[in-house]
Amino acid sequence: MKIQTKSDLEKMREAGLKTLYPKTTKISVGMATCGLSTGAGKVYEAIQKEVEKGKLPIRLSQTGCIGFCQREPVVDILEQGKPRIFYQGVTPERSSELVHQWLENKVVEDLLLCKMEREDWIVDGESKDYSILKIPDGMDGTHHYHQIPFYSKQLKIALRNCGFINPDNIEEYAARGGYLSLYKALFDMKPEAIIEEVKRSGLRGRGGAGFLTGNKWESCRKAKGDRKFVLCNADEGDPGAYMDRSVLEGDPHSVIEGMIIGAYAIGAHEGFIYVRDEYPLAIQKLRIALAEAEKTGLLGDNILGSGFSFKINLFRGGGAFVCGESTALMASIEGKVGEPRAKHIHTTESGLWDEPSNLNNVETWNNVPVIISRGADWFSKIGTEGSKGTKVFSIVGKVNNTGLVEVPMGITLREIVYEVGGGIPDGKKFKAVQTGGPSGGCIPESLLDLPVDFDRLTEVGSMMGSGGMIVMDESTCMVDVAKYFMDFLKDESCGKCTSCREGTKRMHEILTDITEGRGTIDQITLLEELGWVTAEASLCQLGGTAPNPVLSTLRYFREEYEEHILHKRCPAKVCRALLQYRILPDVCTSCGRCAKVCPAEAITGKQRTKKEKGKPFKINPQKCIKCGMCFEACKFKAVEVK
Amino acid sequence: MTQTEVDGIVKQYGAKESAILAVLQDIQSKEKYLPKETLEYVSQRMGIPMATIFRIATFYNALSIKPRGRHKIDVCMGTACHVRGGTKILDKLERDLGISVGETTKDKRFTLESVRCVGCCSLGPVAVVDGEVFGRLTQDKMPSILKEFK
Numbered sequence: 001m002k003i004q005t006k007s008d009l010e011k012m013r014e015a016g017l018k019t020l021y022p023k024t025t026k027i028s029v030g031m032a033t034c035g036l037s038t039g040a041g042k043v044y045e046a047i048q049k050e051v052e053k054g055k056l057p058i059r060l061s062q063t064g065c066i067g068f069c070q071r072e073p074v075v076d077i078l079e080q081g082k083p084r085i086f087y088q089g090v091t092p093e094r095s096s097e098l099v100h101q102w103l104e105n106k107v108v109e110d111l112l113l114c115k116m117e118r119e120d121w122i123v124d125g126e127s128k129d130y131s132i133l134k135i136p137d138g139m140d141g142t143h144h145y146h147q148i149p150f151y152s153k154q155l156k157i158a159l160r161n162c163g164f165i166n167p168d169n170i171e172e173y174a175a176r177g178g179y180l181s182l183y184k185a186l187f188d189m190k191p192e193a194i195i196e197e198v199k200r201s202g203l204r205g206r207g208g209a210g211f212l213t214g215n216k217w218e219s220c221r222k223a224k225g226d227r228k229f230v231l232c233n234a235d236e237g238d239p240g241a242y243m244d245r246s247v248l249e250g251d252p253h254s255v256i257e258g259m260i261i262g263a264y265a266i267g268a269h270e271g272f273i274y275v276r277d278e279y280p281l282a283i284q285k286l287r288i289a290l291a292e293a294e295k296t297g298l299l300g301d302n303i304l305g306s307g308f309s310f311k312i313n314l315f316r317g318g319g320a321f322v323c324g325e326s327t328a329l330m331a332s333i334e335g336k337v338g339e340p341r342a343k344h345i346h347t348t349e350s351g352l353w354d355e356p357s358n359l360n361n362v363e364t365w366n367n368v369p370v371i372i373s374r375g376a377d378w379f380s381k382i383g384t385e386g387s388k389g390t391k392v393f394s395i396v397g398k399v400n401n402t403g404l405v406e407v408p409m410g411i412t413l414r415e416i417v418y419e420v421g422g423g424i425p426d427g428k429k430f431k432a433v434q435t436g437g438p439s440g441g442c443i444p445e446s447l448l449d450l451p452v453d454f455d456r457l458t459e460v461g462s463m464m465g466s467g468g469m470i471v472m473d474e475s476t477c478m479v480d481v482a483k484y485f486m487d488f489l490k491d492e493s494c495g496k497c498t499s500c501r502e503g504t505k506r507m508h509e510i511l512t513d514i515t516e517g518r519g520t521i522d523q524i525t526l527l528e529e530l531g532w533v534t535a536e537a538s539l540c541q542l543g544g545t546a547p548n549p550v551l552s553t554l555r556y557f558r559e560e561y562e563e564h565i566l567h568k569r570c571p572a573k574v575c576r577a578l579l580q581y582r583i584l585p586d587v588c589t590s591c592g593r594c595a596k597v598c599p600a601e602a603i604t605g606k607q608r609t610k611k612e613k614g615k616p617f618k619i620n621p622q623k624c625i626k627c628g629m630c631f632e633a634c635k636f637k638a639v640e641v642k
Numbered sequence: 643m644t645q646t647e648v649d650g651i652v653k654q655y656g657a658k659e660s661a662i663l664a665v666l667q668d669i670q671s672k673e674k675y676l677p678k679e680t681l682e683y684v685s686q687r688m689g690i691p692m693a694t695i696f697r698i699a700t701f702y703n704a705l706s707i708k709p710r711g712r713h714k715i716d717v718c719m720g721t722a723c724h725v726r727g728g729t730k731i732l733d734k735l736e737r738d739l740g741i742s743v744g745e746t747t748k749d750k751r752f753t754l755e756s757v758r759c760v761g762c763c764s765l766g767p768v769a770v771v772d773g774e775v776f777g778r779l780t781q782d783k784m785p786s787i788l789k790e791f792k
């Protein structure tokens with residue numbers, strides 16, 4: 001059906017409400033990539049089998065990721081008059097129990113993650129109360145979604161629908177207020193007014209640089225050209241960041257709706273979404289969503305009967321980090337090699353095929369419908385002076401709760417790491433948090449009370465980037481981390497500018513020397529010099545920010561560099577060339593596991609049997625390849641690394 | 643790949659410059675790599691010089707002009723995987739398969755590659771085999787995973 005009027009849209013919304021909150025019990029399985037990689041597909045099948053076998057009155061659905069990726073597979077059950085419950089770590093084996101217990105008004109206690117009694121629809125400010133009449137047995141002590149530490153500080157604007165709707169179902173998107181903002185923009189607002197609203201909201205681009213979105217739109221609207229383009233950057237190249245993937249997989253229509261509103265405001269009729277090749281599921285979800293939007297007349301010619309037409313093409317990237325840079329991305333779409341150009345003329349004036357082009361990140365576009373419906377005043381109340389709204393961070397690495405968290409700008413790093421993230425596992429000591437991907441830096445413990453926003457992060461030598469936050473503990477080596485990023489950058493440098501091509505390579509060589517015990521103290525000065533030249537003399541921000549990982553670790557962790565250079569020691573026990581493995585004879589129980597797993601046949605000893613005691617095992621340092629297999633295999637902590 | 647098959651792919655995207663990446667990707671998903679003869683035909687069919695096509699085919703990490711094995715293993719080298727021991731997983735595979743990253747085993751069973759972040763950072767270290775993502779890996783889990791891929 002083509003949506004032509006507001007009442008058509010209301011009808012679509014009604015249809016969506018029926019599947020979102022059906023009369024029968026509904027079980028939803030989180031089937032984004034994180035869910036699937038822990039077995040959500042098999043859980044879905046197991047539940048489906050159970051339902052079909054018993055002809056059970058249950059409706060099974062799929063949804064995106066609710067952010068707590070570490071606890072995947074996550075399954076939620078919704079039944080009218082009961083609290084909604086979320087299960088974590090569900091396996092196919094336990095699926096049947098979970099279904100049948102529910103039908104008997106009971107829950108499986110050890111799998112419970114949390115419960116929910118009400119959900120907020122952020123787009124229209126309404127909320128859906130579950131009107132609880134009956135509480136299943138076994139739920140005493142189950143925490144509310146809003147009370148568990150992982151979620152208590154979160155405010156979900158960008159992730160509003162992820163984990164709550166079936167991403168393939170446009171009606172469910174509409175049910176929670178989707179496409180209402182588009183209607184409002186097309187019929188109740190002039191393009192200039194939309195731009196004004198976005199400007200007043202203070203929204204800054206979520207792709208890294210934090211450029212004011214409204215200002216960018218305005219210059220593109222004002223630029224001269226018959227053909228204008230609106231583009232979405234879904235290249236998400238920063239390793240350690242995956243919020244764009246999650247949005248595309250769990251709520252693709254939010255990005256599409258944002259783009260249509262932007263295109264109308266700017267006066268563009270053609271758009272592109274540039275998605276990275278490593279995200280096959282996101283590509284699939286986008287294809288479905290684009291087709292649905294076209295079929296219902298929300299995309300294509302004469303949208304909603306307004307006379308405005310806009311088309312979106314999907315473009316698959318080729319797996320090159322530099323293609324996330326605006327001019328390289330546009331070159332790549334044109335069919336050229338994805339190399340950046342100098343930006344004396346902005347892409348808003350001369351971008352794709354030399355026409356005015358406006359590029360924004362996935363999360364930026366996804367915020368737009370909310371700003372249009374709730375208004376700039378509402379939006380700009382959230383966040384800090386210079387950074388409005390929320391930001392999604394992927395909190396990963398050496399931290400207890402890993403996943404995607406969306407928090408108001410201005411929250412401190414400490415709150416994110418220790419409250420939302422639950423601190424460092426295994427009683428280890430926090431060392432640093434890395435933000436901003438390869439362009440960013442490592443922030444030490446002394447700065448944990450830093451409020452997180454665009455400007456504060458830059459001040460301390462890091463940056464917002466796309467929102468990756470990799471937590472590092474005492475067993476992470478900061479020189480190795482710098483080397484890791486330099487390895488990434490030297491591979492991903494497109495090679496156009498000598499300073500970047502050679503600078504990253506030389507810095508990597510020096511860092512390799514240091515981590516392998518050949519470093520000299522004057523190499524530190526050389527690193528700083530090389531970093532300066534690379535940053536100053538390169539065209540794009542890949543080279544411009546390339547030294548950050550080195551400079552920030554030198555700034556806050558210089559003593560670790562010095563340990564490697566002067567004492568040939570890696571305090572974190574990571575740099576392999578500097579390590580020695582040894583078996584402590586007093587601790588060794590002669591079980592022989594280490595010798596069995598050793599790929600180099602470097603471990604010998606006499607295994608204990610029922611009759612004989614055996615002799616402690618020993619590592620031959622000449623044969624040892626320092627792979628760490630024995631260390632991982634030993635159950636008695638008898639293997640020592642120095 | 644036959645010329646008719648290439649014609650079909652080119653027709654789908656149009657014989658224009660901007661379609662080249664999509665065309666090459668589709669060829670690769672069928673052939674697992676980009677055979678030289680096929681590229682020559684694409685060049686002729688789309689009117690794009692072979693040198694340009696070669697430059698594109700070697701610029702993008704997702705494209706390969708080297709033949710690949712029956713199964714492709716991508717070990718994630720994202721930051722989160724790195725700090726949780728992703729390199730050890732890669733080392734283990736190199737040792738067990740007797741090849742270096744970027745190479746294919748003699749029996750053509752596996753091609754071992756590394757990839758810059760697959761976006762499953764909370765489950766690191768991660769590897770992808772033929773598109774299937776495996777998370778929370780340890781060195782000793784690898785042999786049993788690979789056993790499933792004949």
Ligand SMILES: Cc1cc2nc3c(=O)[nH]c(=O)nc-3n(C[C@H](O)[C@H](O)[C@H](O)COP(=O)(O)O)c2cc1C
Binds near residue numbers: 207326360466
């Ligand atoms: C090397 C490099 C890689 C980049 N990668 C991305 C990316 O993966 N995703 C993204 O949205 N922006 C990326 N950017 C930033 C874009 O150039 C651009 O600023 C952004 O997409 C604009 O959107 P925004 O204003 O909504 O942030 C990258 C920039 C550079 C220099």
